[in-house]
Amino acid sequence: MPSRKPPSIFRNATRRNAGKSPQGGSKKPSKATPEVEIQRFSHEVRGIARHQGKTVFVDNALPGETVRIRYTANRAKFDEAVATEVLTASPDRQTPPCPHAEVCGGCALQQMTPAAQIDAKQQILLDQLSRFARATPEQVLPPLTGSTLGYRRKARLGVRFVKPKSGGKASLVLGFREKGSNDLTDVEQCPVLPAEASALIPQLREAILQCEGRRNISHIEIAAGEDHTALVIRHLQPLSEEDRERWLDFAKQHQLHLYLQGEQGDANTHKVWPESGPARLNYALPAFDLTLNFHPQDFIQVNFEINRQMVSLALELLDVQPEDRVLDLFCGLGNFTLPLATRAREVVGVEGLFSLTERARENASANGIDNVRFQAADLTEDFSRSPWARGGFDRILLDPPRNGALEVVRNIGQFNAKAILYISCNPATLARDTAELIQQGYVLRKAGVMDMFPHTTHVESIALFEKA
Structure with missing residues (x-):
């Protein structure tokens, strides 16, 4: 099934790799x-x-x-x-807004003005389309931009105890992966996180140091919804009762939701505070009067401001009509599916992860939407004969992971949809898939970039294809 991992810029390393290039295969540097x-x-x-x-x-x-x-x-x-x-x-x-920018691998472009960053990303998108698909959009869309600091609603802080080369007591390193290394950068703040989440970092450091089982904590995830922020504490061995109480006290003091993740990883993540209420955070799509719930470890678009703009632009470009039947592939927890359902006769959302289709059904029910169906399916396989694919589709939306949707677009022409909207997090695979869609008889009408991850090298884009 296609992976639903977020970009790796804030995922901690699993091993030390000091001084080695991430690509390998090189001799000792000059x-x-x-x-x-x-x-x-x-x-x-x-x-x-x-x-x-x-x-x-x-x-x-x-x-x-x-x-x-x-x-x-x-x-x-x-x-x-x-x-x-x-x-x-x-x-x-420009002067980087973060004091850790020179070594931290989370943000590679903080030395560049935001306007220049988005211009560069737009040029990369157009160059990739030209080079690998021999295509130029009939219209280049204005970029979607927003706040360049405080935007990131989810992040993972790595935890490691490192002994100095000169010997002595090991010190705690709490932070993100270094540039060009699997070592961690020790950080005191992170300006791309919401201010209240960034301010927690020094206090999390103290909380870890107070734990008896401090060396069994491998990372801490922060997830901020519209109303609440959650911590997920990953511990490799069971917490002592004293350490459990310490984390409970920390969560209560800072008004956080607390989740513990045990030895079995994601399958063993459970909410411990508050004791009542659902194990969910939420974000809003005000233009559609929708609120979507998510578990702190669900895949979501972590830039809420750009996500709202993106969803509105997607529906505008796709031009969904009341009689349309729409297919939303790689639908996740319903980020596009539910807004589409407010415009269409019927929407079918398909996702590779069963847990996300369950979340999508929850969100449809919570928002009173009954003209959607969700299906878990392996989208690397030909799905054209699947029961849910019968009846054809007037319009199709794709939001695949970084490896794109080549298997999908190879078979998509048989639906004869009027329009296809492709949301991409990788211009190289978008260009590859664009070439295939052109062979299927589609024309690239519009394309543009979205500043979903300011200060990083990630290029997010949106492209509209219409039947020739």
Whole structure:
């Protein structure tokens, strides 16, 4: 079944990998520190330079800049490096809003103004479509933008005890993965989290240190809904009664929902505070008078502001009519399905994870929507003959994971839908799937980017295809 994992920028590492390039296969990096000029961005939003006839991918550098670099990997066809000194700065360079930006791998573009970030991502989308699908949208949509700080409603803080190289007592490291490493960056704050969640980080550090079983805590997840914030404490061994009480007291003091996740991982996550009420948070889609509930570990769009804009734009582009039958693939917990149902005759939502289809049914019931059906199915298989797919669809929405929806689009033409809307978190797989949709007789009418993850290299986009 397709994976429903969120982008990995805030997932903690599982092992130490100091000094190694994440791509592997390189010899020991050169100790040279040459000056290079950054020509443009790669599709990964890394600076591209040439030195001694070889391409160099440079982190922390912007197009048009002259920088001094330190090599991190030397390979047969290209090298990798990081800018250690900016000799000639781009007008798009800014002071990062986070004090941990130089080492933390969560945000790779904080040195770049938000406007320049979104311009670069739009160009990457258009370049990928042109290069791999030989397609240009008839209309480039204005980018969807919003707050660039305090936007991220979910994150995972890694917990590790590390001994100094000189020996001595191990110290607690609490934070996110470092750039180019599986080590953790020790953080005191995170400006892309909501302010109240960021302010919890130093207090979480103290709470961990007070625990008897502190070394059995592997990570802490923070999930913020509209009204409440939840903590998920991952512990590799059962908590002592004293430690359980410490976390309960912490949750009560900070008015948090508390979940414990035991040795069996996600399957053993349970809410312990408040004792009453459902184990759910929620977010609102005011334009459709909808409220969607989610478990803290469910896949959701973590930028609520952009999500609201995206859902409204999706329905505008798809132009759903009252008589339409609509198919929502990779539907999750109903983020698009339920708004679509307020416009259409019937909507069928299909998702690879059974737990999310159950959540979607809960959300439909809670919002009084009865013209939807949800189905758990493996979308890597041909589903065209499945009972739920019979009867055809007038319009189709796709919101696949990063590996795209190639298996889906190869079979989608038989539905003869008037319009297909593709929500993408990876322009490379969108471009690949665009080429397939064009072969199926569709035309790329409109496409644009959405600033779902400011300061990161993730490129979120939306594309409308119509039958030729």
